[in-house]
Amino acid sequence: MTRAVKDYLSGINDYIFLPGLQREFVWSPPQIANLFDSLIRGYPVGILTEWNVRSSNVENFNAYRFLGQYIASKGHPPYEVSDAGFTRHNDPMPESASPEVLVIDGQQRLNSLYIGVCGSIAQYRGGRGYPRDELENWERKKLCIDLFGHPDFNEDNTRGDYKFEFRRVEGFGKELTTGYEQDGEEHHLWMPVGALWDDGLVNQGQARDTVGEYIETAPMPVDESTRLELREIASTVVRDLRSGVLTTNLKNDSVDHPQTDIPEIFQRLNMEGSDPKPYQIFMSRLMSYWPYAEEEELQINPREQVEKWIDEFCREFPEYEQHISRDLFMRYSSYLIKRDLAGDDLRRFSDDDMDLLREKWLNGSPAPTYGRFEWFRSRLADAFKTIIDAGLRPKVMSNMPIVAVLGVFYYYNSDAEVDTENKNAVFRFIAQCLLLHESYSVFTIGSARSWMRYLHDRQGEYEVFPGDELLAHENLNPSREDIRLVVENAHYTGEPGQPVFTNKNVAAILGLLDDAYTTHSTRDIGDYDVDHIFPRDKSNEVEEAVGEEVDLDRIGNLQLLYRPLNREEKQEMWPTEWFGTVSDAEEEELKRVNQYPEVSLEPHTVKEFIKTREEQLIDHLDERYVK
Numbered sequence: 001m002t003r004a005v006k007d008y009l010s011g012i013n014d015y016i017f018l019p020g021l022q023r024e025f026v027w028s029p030p031q032i033a034n035l036f037d038s039l040i041r042g043y044p045v046g047i048l049t050e051w052n053v054r055s056s057n058v059e060n061f062n063a064y065r066f067l068g069q070y071i072a073s074k075g076h077p078p079y080e081v082s083d084a085g086f087t088r089h090n091d092p093m094p095e096s097a098s099p100e101v102l103v104i105d106g107q108q109r110l111n112s113l114y115i116g117v118c119g120s121i122a123q124y125r126g127g128r129g130y131p132r133d134e135l136e137n138w139e140r141k142k143l144c145i146d147l148f149g150h151p152d153f154n155e156d157n158t159r160g161d162y163k164f165e166f167r168r169v170e171g172f173g174k175e176l177t178t179g180y181e182q183d184g185e186e187h188h189l190w191m192p193v194g195a196l197w198d199d200g201l202v203n204q205g206q207a208r209d210t211v212g213e214y215i216e217t218a219p220m221p222v223d224e225s226t227r228l229e230l231r232e233i234a235s236t237v238v239r240d241l242r243s244g245v246l247t248t249n250l251k252n253d254s255v256d257h258p259q260t261d262i263p264e265i266f267q268r269l270n271m272e273g274s275d276p277k278p279y280q281i282f283m284s285r286l287m288s289y290w291p292y293a294e295e296e297e298l299q300i301n302p303r304e305q306v307e308k309w310i311d312e313f314c315r316e317f318p319e320y321e322q323h324i325s326r327d328l329f330m331r332y333s334s335y336l337i338k339r340d341l342a343g344d345d346l347r348r349f350s351d352d353d354m355d356l357l358r359e360k361w362l363n364g365s366p367a368p369t370y371g372r373f374e375w376f377r378s379r380l381a382d383a384f385k386t387i388i389d390a391g392l393r394p395k396v397m398s399n400m401p402i403v404a405v406l407g408v409f410y411y412y413n414s415d416a417e418v419d420t421e422n423k424n425a426v427f428r429f430i431a432q433c434l435l436l437h438e439s440y441s442v443f444t445i446g447s448a449r450s451w452m453r454y455l456h457d458r459q460g461e462y463e464v465f466p467g468d469e470l471l472a473h474e475n476l477n478p479s480r481e482d483i484r485l486v487v488e489n490a491h492y493t494g495e496p497g498q499p500v501f502t503n504k505n506v507a508a509i510l511g512l513l514d515d516a517y518t519t520h521s522t523r524d525i526g527d528y529d530v531d532h533i534f535p536r537d538k539s540n541e542v543e544e545a546v547g548e549e550v551d552l553d554r555i556g557n558l559q560l561l562y563r564p565l566n567r568e569e570k571q572e573m574w575p576t577e578w579f580g581t582v583s584d585a586e587e588e589e590l591k592r593v594n595q596y597p598e599v600s601l602e603p604h605t606v607k608e609f610i611k612t613r614e615e616q617l618i619d620h621l622d623e624r625y626v627k
């Protein structure tokens with residue numbers, strides 16, 4: 001049985017998705033372009049499977065519309081993008097809908113076809129240092145085909161092959177990049193695939209007129225003869241686009257099974273011959289079970305809820321938006337029932353596990369802000385607040401399973417708060433992990449699994465995060481050589497006064513000098529900066545005094561300093577000059593907690609100071625942490 005692409009696209013509102021295996025319902029832009037390229041070349045693209053739905057079953061499943069305006073980049077976009085109708089998620093089927101057919105295999109292909117022909121994408125094009133929440137760093141694009149690219153016309157001044165590519169169109173204040181383009185001697189003319197679609201596929205006469213208009217209005221620096229040759233190529237490309245893509249037949253199959261069989265059929269179809277990620281399999285299990293609970297108050301659509309949380313967390317914690325994903329929420333969920341997202345554990349998930357996890361999601365009374373999932377959501381949010389307030393960013397703390405472990409700690413210890421003690425305890429724990437990671441790869445899923453189980457077995461025992469106990473449980477402690485390795489590689493890469501740790505080794509060493517940030521009960525690690533003892537701006541004067549270049553970004557010249565002291569008082573002062581402005585007691589304390597050696601703080605002794613202090617740091621950490 002076959003059905004043409006145009007028939008699928010024309011009846012797109014009748015084909016509603018059945019959610020299951022937790023994948024994106026749309027391919028990435030390059031994958032969409034490859035799909036169209038495969039079709040125009042006559043390559044097979046797989047078989048679609050449809051479910052013939054009985055109208056009486058409509059209220060018993062969760063289904064979704066096709067998505068036309070797709071956010072194709074990670075991170076949270078500005079409001080203007082969402083207001084323009086762009087989203088990552090398919091809208092639920094309206095209650096009034098009565099579809100006759102649902103697609104249970106091939107949703108990605110069909111939705112990708114729909115976007116390529118009838119829709120568009122919003123894509124971030126900023127780069128490092130360009131915020132994702134600013135509209136000027138986003139573009140609106142449509143799938144285009146190069147009208148001057150055809151394998152039968154291998155001329156020197158043309159591409160000589162088909163080419164599909166998403167190109168910028170008007171929107172978000174950007175100029176379009178469709179239309180004519182010249183690359184050296186080659187001519188290119190980009191036309192949106194949707195130009196052949198006007199509430200349906202245009203006829204051949206309209207297609208010829210479209211090609212003619214593109215050729216006539218293109219500002220091409222060519223003579224009339226060349227323009228005619230290019231028009232012939234363009235006409236051939238459009239002919240192949242209509243016949244090879246828009247009217248080609250897609251193989252499809254249909255099933256007519258009871259609604260209770262469909263989740264199992266869906267999983268088998270989508271997992272056969274593929275390699276789904278563990279979190280996708282886990283979500284598939286939940287989607288096959290939770291929405292169909294007999295009691296209405298127990299019915300949960302986990303896919304919709306997780307997508308909502310991802311959106312909320314990206315807005316609330318933009319520092320980690322690139323790492324907030326389904327995988328994180330599924331891992332946090334599995335940890336709460338003492339399971340892991342691993343092959344063996346996934347195979348052991350039972351209906352009882354599904355029921356237990358649902359209780360964990362629904363634990364606590366509904367709250368005005370986040371409803372019936374308040375406790376589950378808020379405790380993971382507390383994990384993010386803790387690491388962000390402690391100055392830890394993904395460049396240093398990129399391991400999301402550790403965030404899930406921290407969420408488990410907060411979930412099972414109701415008296416634990418995001419306070420000074422916990423921020424300092426978590427930072428010190430991360431610092432120890434960073435110190436050990438160079439030699440022992442501590443930041444692993446295996447370690448997170450073990451720590452999760454430890455916390456699970458000791459529910460309600462802690463108000464402060466038990467980092468030392470977790471490390472002792474794994475029998476993890478460093479050697480002197482481990483410490484020396486980290487000290488030698490600790491090098492600051494951020495800007496002066498930046499309250500974010502940009503180097504793992506710097507975070508490890510300064511984090512373990514905990515007297516520097518725990519001696520004042522009203523302060524926590526988030527109140528401190530990484531400060532250069534000898535200011536970086538004095539590098540030229542230091543070089544002149546020493547007689548050679550000195551690396552002032554080494555750990556021997558770095559300390560933690562209370563932010564108001566650093567930014568308002570010390571600033572770029574020489575250390576001797578600054579210590580002359582504070583009391584003797586304060587100077588003594590600052591030197592003690594930051595492990596100053598007995599070396600003069602004059603410019604000509606900088607090199608000696610850094611070398612001696614690094615050795616003192618090694619000795620201090622050796623005495624304190626090596627067992």
